[in-house]
């Protein structure tokens with residue numbers, strides 16, 4: 422997409438069957454937080470089509486490196502060093518540029534730096550677990566971190582989360598706003614996890630599973646994982662066409 | 668299935684109980700991250716036109732208990748009804764106002780609080796004016812797909828009566844769940860996830 426060209430059409434209707442249902446009793450926390458009424462559909466107005474856009478200027482130099490962005494000078498986080506990279510696209514395979522991506526995760530032992538996490542695994546003094554970046558013109562992004570550990574969580578039984586990284590994703594319309602999680606290829610916990618399994622479509626789970634990417638590994642440094650993210654596409658691009666006609 | 672798309676939207680997963688680490692790190696105690704300023708904390712960044720208001724409220728679960736680990740985002744037009752967005756084609760929005768806010772609910776009381784501006788009116792798809800409103804997006808542990816709703820204003824009864832979305836919803840009891848009450852500093856609203864007077868959520 423050429424710089425300055427603006428996508429301003431209404432969004433494709435969301436395929437709600439691809440997303441988890443609100444009420445998923447095997448994930449216990451949903452029981453009292455799931456609305457009973459169906460969501461009301463309506464024609465997108467500018468309130469849905471527009472959205473905040475964040476430039477590269479927002480970013481600090483280490484925002485996209487979780488191995489050092491909370492570490493003491495000269496130190497770094499403990500764990501398997503990884504690079505997570507990919508592209509942010511819409512359903513029509515158009516790159517989504519200048520989009521803010523935020524990530525958070527547990528440390529290598531499966532412990533979050535959060536007052537509500539009481540897991541016995543220790544905190545890593547050099548790991549905060551928070552980072553962000555902004556997508557480039559071609560929708561690409563990349564960040565460094567350590568591979569998070571799986572962790573147990575209270576859900577009424579012996580439940581363990583697969584290793585995962587949480588993603589908060591902006592598009593260029595507020596209706597594209599999405600929060601999701603990235604899993605790791607080959608993790609046996611994926612099939613056992615009540616949160617992953619709130620998604621009924623196996624293809625949609627595969628889409629959230631990052632693939633080992635040896636081509637982008639940095640030898641003697643970090644293993645790469647590839648994770649592409651897809652946001653809703655726009656039904657029409659009338660404004661774009663009009664601009665081109667000018 | 669989407670008809671036009673070549674790709675499919677990535678599935679949502681819950682924001683979980685630790686969303687604060689990634690989205691409001693200073694609130695979560697990660698001191699110094701992002702210069703100590705949580706994204707979206709400040710919406711009015713310079714002198715801006717329009718009335719300053721405080722929008723506050725709580726998100727309540729199916730038992731009426733405040734949700735104390737939610738993250739709430741809002742998106743709105745400036746006082747002239749213009750959005751600070753590349754997709755805004757009608758003119759330049761007020762440079763002193765971002766239009767986007769993000770706040771956690773308070774860990775003890777569940778209260779959220781935004782310092783913002785009263786939005787102007789924005790047209791509907793057909794060109795007719797909508798009543799002034801704020802778009803709201805809520806995520807939390809136990810919410811599998813972010814919940815979208817809107818906040819309208821109780822002192823805009825005339826505009827609310829002809830708002831196309833509120834007219835589509837129709838049922839006055841349901842419409843009332845989206846209308847914030849006037850307070851001394853602005854407006855207040857209770858967002859009910861479930862049960863009696865469940866808030867209207869939108870498939871935006």
Ligand SMILES: [Fe+2]
Pocket residue numbers: 527582585587683685
């Ligand atoms: Fe997690």
